[in-house]
Amino acid sequence: MAQQVAERVIALVLDSIDIDALIDRVDVEKIIERVDVDKVVDRVDVQKIIERVDINSIVKNIDIDSLVEQTELGSIIARSTTGVLTEVLDVIRAQGVGLDDFFFRWSNRLIRRKVADLPTGPALLVAERKMA
Amino acid sequence: MTSLPAPAPELTIGRQGTYAGAVSRLVAFGADVGVSWGLFTAAGALVTVAIQLFTKRTITITHHQDLTLGALLIWDFIYFTYLWAVSGKTIGMALFGIRVVTREGNLISTRQAAVRTLTLPISIVLLPISILFVLYQKERRCFHDLIAGTVVVYAWDARAARLRWISRAEPTPKQPVT
Numbered sequence: 001m002a003q004q005v006a007e008r009v010i011a012l013v014l015d016s017i018d019i020d021a022l023i024d025r026v027d028v029e030k031i032i033e034r035v036d037v038d039k040v041v042d043r044v045d046v047q048k049i050i051e052r053v054d055i056n057s058i059v060k061n062i063d064i065d066s067l068v069e070q071t072e073l074g075s076i077i078a079r080s081t082t083g084v085l086t087e088v089l090d091v092i093r094a095q096g097v098g099l100d101d102f103f104f105r106w107s108n109r110l111i112r113r114k115v116a117d118l119p120t121g122p123a124l125l126v127a128e129r130k131m132a
Numbered sequence: 133m134t135s136l137p138a139p140a141p142e143l144t145i146g147r148q149g150t151y152a153g154a155v156s157r158l159v160a161f162g163a164d165v166g167v168s169w170g171l172f173t174a175a176g177a178l179v180t181v182a183i184q185l186f187t188k189r190t191i192t193i194t195h196h197q198d199l200t201l202g203a204l205l206i207w208d209f210i211y212f213t214y215l216w217a218v219s220g221k222t223i224g225m226a227l228f229g230i231r232v233v234t235r236e237g238n239l240i241s242t243r244q245a246a247v248r249t250l251t252l253p254i255s256i257v258l259l260p261i262s263i264l265f266v267l268y269q270k271e272r273r274c275f276h277d278l279i280a281g282t283v284v285v286y287a288w289d290a291r292a293a294r295l296r297w298i299s300r301a302e303p304t305p306k307q308p309v310t
Contacts, residue, residue, distance in 0.1 A: 043189070
């Protein structure tokens, strides 16, 4: 009974208070000046906080490709790590893959076989690609 | 410095680990024949010069055809078996970005590499049929692949191609700050 009365009284008091006006009267600057920030920071165990952060899950959530896309990093790394020969090789290899596809597609058309039904690669490597 | 147009991702990184087709395999084999022959000829020339230096006798390879053929066969066996067993790819395969793996996708064993090398002549002798067979076979395997229990997959390091592709993508128009 007493508990209910107290709750009702507190609710009425809070309703009658103009919180905004109260906050306007508070000098926040003065409060901040009185706080010893260094002392607060000294009490924080940063190492413990870092240990609790799962960096791997954060990194996993970052879309590195779109990040690099926004920068010149891709072309800088490509230019510094590859030469003209590598570029030529990439193009030749890609041409080879294109020709492979062309002949494979037509041979499957001739024997009326659906390419979608065929395996794409060895189980381990296909699983790796899906994970990447 | 001008750069070549970057190949599309579906022809580079999108294909890593998938079965390699007849054209890539044939071209890589052609390169291997050239490399292997070149190395053998160079080694032969060195041996000839060494013999001339130490014995003062002139050796002509055409006079020792059986010996040369035997040495070439042994050399080719070592070339293919060693490289397939160690890294899954020969020099030609490395150039054209393909490699040999087991049906599951692991590195092949020395025994599989040796069997693959010894049965390779079957596919070479039946070359036109071998090409048609690779096109027909579901895992694009040739006769020597079937005997050795191996498959050939695309496996070149497409990191550079990927980086170039990313770096050359159309820049996203910046949204005005509101």
